[in-house]
Amino acid sequence: MSAPPVKVLLAIRVDPHQVARIAAVSPRLLVTYRPELLPAGGLTGAAPARDPADGVTSMGGASAWRDLLADAEIMLGFDWEEPGNLLRRAPRLRWVQADSAGIGEFVAAHGLVDDRLQLTTASGVHGQPISEYVLAGMLHFAKRFPDLAEWKAAREWRPYTPVELAGSEVLIIGLGAIGRAVARLCAAVGMRVTGLRRTGGPPPPGVSHILGHAELDERLPDFSFVVLAAPLTPWTHHLLDRPRIERLRRGAVVINVGRGALIDEEALVAALAGGGLGGAVLDVFEIEPLPAASPLWSLSNVVITAHSCGAVTEEPDRIVDLFIDNLGRYLSGQALRNLYQADRGY
């Protein structure tokens, strides 16, 4: 009698040819992909859903989806339908490969920590697109694109002197896969990169100096750009609080690709509106979706993206590559890559 199949449920949209690649990892796998039961777009687990019905596009398929959950041992992506009931609805589940790097908030909000369940993050998948977004935001302000737009609207021929990025000072808070990718790109364009991280160790490539926590407040005024790429943990909550925002260099640009609550958003708005800060580039917010009443929408020196700066056309393929690698490890009993550790929150 042969061993029972390992049931794999794909809960994110992937290209049909990728389903075949996943199934080809081992004949022991039974892979189910039912795109008609999935929400139309976007990532799951990117931020905590406030309403269990968030993202549901077809309630008609709900019972079919429930049946698939009941059998699944492995999932690619979380339960989009009732994220908080995953442990109950999927009693055989042993591993979820997430499609987001920062799942700490989501996992905590939905109580998904369980000894029988391994969670792996998509850390590393979004490094390239997010680092490009960070660079785009830096150049947007260094080359004064908001002014250019204004002069263009007035049909005003106005020679100007933009700021040079090479040689400017950037602080990157958080040196996980995303922070390290940002550091490499900033160094490649000639910026001087300082990093801040919880753990010690030598500076990763591109980082010329690691800041001690004790030095943070003193050194904050030195940087033209501050990039937040840290996970949200009790230690990082409101890491950029009002006093620190007020210590930033006049004209500095703040870029948040980590989690919204890393920054005291109200204090940030005040500094942006008052002209103390040069600008902000924000992909994440304290409340998502960003409420229509937020003053951030109306500030001309703010760039807003809807928690999607890490998305690129190639992204689902890279997540599948990671999933396939981890599937091989799972089947052979090896340790999984990007294993989420609840005690540290990432």
Place this chain on the structure above:
Amino acid sequence: MSAPPVKVLLAIRVDPHQVARIAAVSPRLLVTYRPELLPAGGLTGAAPARDPADGVTSMGGASAWRDLLADAEIMLGFDWEEPGNLLRRAPRLRWVQADSAGIGEFVAAHGLVDDRLQLTTASGVHGQPISEYVLAGMLHFAKRFPDLAEWKAAREWRPYTPVELAGSEVLIIGLGAIGRAVARLCAAVGMRVTGLRRTGGPPPPGVSHILGHAELDERLPDFSFVVLAAPLTPWTHHLLDRPRIERLRRGAVVINVGRGALIDEEALVAALAGGGLGGAVLDVFEIEPLPAASPLWSLSNVVITAHSCGAVTEEPDRIVDLFIDNLGRYLSGQALRNLYQADRGY
């Protein structure tokens, strides 16, 4: 009896401490800097002045300026007042160090070619700022900043999928100091760089392939970005003409940091308005200043800068560094760096 002094006239604005550095090159130099006789801002020689009075801010000093010209052997910058009368007004002039890389148009328009007069360009000074501007323009469209601005104005939370720059194909037309700096930066962010140049030779750093002229038309549809960094010569005039613009890939972005007349501007406008092209990033135009009636001002997929993308705070210092190096060469009878050659036009 000691030799008569070598009279140096500074015709661009520089920092006062730089005047002392220039004078310190040799006791034989007599350096004159009269900022009150210079126009208020901007570069000289950046584009042909259509009106001899362009840039004049103080006519009261005109006769003092004329007297200085009459004596000068060396100038940093051209005559801002009557550029076309330089040879007559400065009969002792033997060398002008320009503050622009592309002086061919200016020199031809004002008939400044003379056997007794050496001209040197500022080639190399603007490589870093211009390459950063090119990258800013690429990222502006790759990360869909025009869409982001629209959604922000509508307070619309809209997840999106931007394009990744890494791995995309860029063609750089012209591999002088600026084209090579653009190539290095594009390669540093992971783009695949193809170059086109008049002369042969191995590809410079960052360029993976040199295109033969015969292949240009066939290969044009392959590129997501086309950067023009060539000098304006009879060979490059309207190099991007209507048929070639129509061959570009749908959604491609054209970036011109060379000279306006490298592109058939009317054909470019048509392709931008019709949606065939994704966007254009233009620092130079067929007529400068760009007339208020130009349709380019009203196209949402165009970034316009007023022939100043190479300007940075550090720029005058770098021109002075080059000038000081060339002064040493001049005094010792060595060949000057960046010598302009009228027969090739740069």
